[in-house]
Amino acid sequence: MKLLLVEDDQTTLAYLSKGLREQGYTADEAGNGVDALHLATTGQYDLIVLDRMLPQLDGLAVLSALRAGGNRTPVIILSALSHVDERIRGLKAGGDDYLTKPFSFAELQLRIDNLLQRATHREARITQLCADDLEMDLVGHRVTRAGDDIALQPKEFQLLRYLLEHRGQVVSRTLLFEAVWDYHFDPKTNVIDVHIAKLRRKLEAGGRSQLIDTVRGAGYVIR
Known part of the structure; x- marks a missing residue:
């Protein structure tokens, strides 16, 4: 399981990172809101541990x-603000x-484990994925448009x-290559672009609308 740890206090960040790695997690780190949003x-990531008060960009803004961009990764907010109104703001965000x-x-480890278990159970129940008029049946291994x-x-x-x-979410070529081919990405290969082109031709046959957008220099996304 891969986590993103966001905390501006370097002592706390090092403590969290060390403890979670000892429990078998891998983790990336960010010390401000701008870096956190970029990562x-x-x-x-399977889960994000997010400090509430961060330099450059506030944790709730991150x-x-x-969420506005469609990222549903589970997030645990860490905060020195303990008033019930602040907790409500964090959950509403x-x-x-x-x-x-x-x-x-x-306690943090227990909360992380519980959230990851819930996310895994939700994923296990998903049998169909949709976008616009496209439907993917994961059980029947079938794709339809209209x-x-x-x-x-x-x-x-x-x-x-x-x-x-x-x-x-914009998905990079590196992530697609590792997720689908299970290899480390070779920047000299165009295998991703070739397969995306073939996939687009099939999905857009008959004048159907484009589903897969290219984000120059970043990757591909289905809105």
């Missing part, structure tokens, strides 16, 4: 931007949990599934 929107400082590491069947090759199906699972 959260360009990387893939959270609101993520899209937080999944709110833990006030000071806190015990054992009710018409679209025959996809296995890699095309996996590419489309990954993009739909991360709908609203």
Whole structure:
């Protein structure tokens, strides 16, 4: 499981990072809101631990931007602001949990584990993915647009599934390559572009609207 740890106090950040790595997690770190938003929107994380008060960009502003962009990654807010109104603000902004400082590491770990278990159970129940008039049946391994069947090759199906699972998020070529081919990305290869082009031709056949957008220098996204 990969986490994003966002905390401007370097002592606290080092403490959290060390403790969570000892529990088997991998973690990226950010010390301000701008870096946090960049990492959260360009990387893939199973959970984000987000400090409430950050330099450059407030934690709630980071959270609101993520949710507005369709990012549904579970978020635990850490904050010295313990008043009930502040907790409500954090949860309304899209937080999944709110833990006030000071806190015990054992409690944070338990909350992380609980949120990850819930997220896993939600994912396990998903049998269909949709965007516009496109539907993907994960059980029947079938893709349709406006009710018409679209025959996809296995890699095309996996590419489309990954993009739909991360709908609203710009997914880089590196992430697609590692997720679908399970290799480290070689910047000299154009295999992603070739498969995306084939996938687009099939999805847009008959004058259908474009579903997969290219974000220059960043990757691909289904809005």
